[in-house]
Amino acid sequence: MEWKTHGERQVYTNKWVNLCLVDVQQPDGRRWEYHVVRLRHLAVAAVVNDRQEVLMMWRHRFITDSWAWELPMGLVEDGETPEEAAAREVLEETGWRPGPIKPLIYAGPPTEKNESDRIEWIPLSEVRGMIDRREVVSSGSLVGLLYLLMDEAIR
Structure with a gap:
């Protein structure tokens, strides 16, 4: 119907x-x-390093008045590809610059000071428990993290 x-x-x-x-x-x-x-279209970056850790941000969302872990994400700007937007958001929000071959090339201080309270590399082995405890609630973060977990499970 x-x-x-x-x-x-x-x-x-x-x-x-x-x-x-x-x-x-x-x-x-x-x-x-x-x-x-x-x-608007949103780019979410699931950046994983060679230690099997994912780069996440602990941040407050005023709408729900809650703290939770999130992946770097942001709007895809006009004329920008989702990949370019994801790389830009990772750099702006975390200070880390993702590379085309390696997960990371180098780090620098974040240029966006209002995005998160802290930035950490979280072992992928801890992500499922974080989701279960509702420490990750953003739909964009959940989709990216669940994809990473599924990808790891079928390897």
Whole structure:
């Protein structure tokens, strides 16, 4: 059963998000305006070093008023590939510069001071427990970390 879309209008827009009202009709004929949040494309970087540790940031999210571990992530800017955005976000948020062949080339001080409280290399063997304890709650971080864990499991 497919819903029909009859139109859409933006209610609010900024650099990160668009809030729209979409005129929809359900298969039973009911029709109304449905709120839809459209986000910009996001790049998430799962950087793993040769010690099987993943680079993560401990940060506060004011929306949920909670602290949790996250992977570096940010918006893909116009004219930028997701790979370029991921590398840029890793450097801006952690001070680490990921390399094209090795996981890391060198480190430097972070240029973005508002991103996290601390930055650490977390052993992949500890990630599952962190997820279970809800120490990782960001959907972007969860997707990247679960992919890493799955990749390790099938090797």
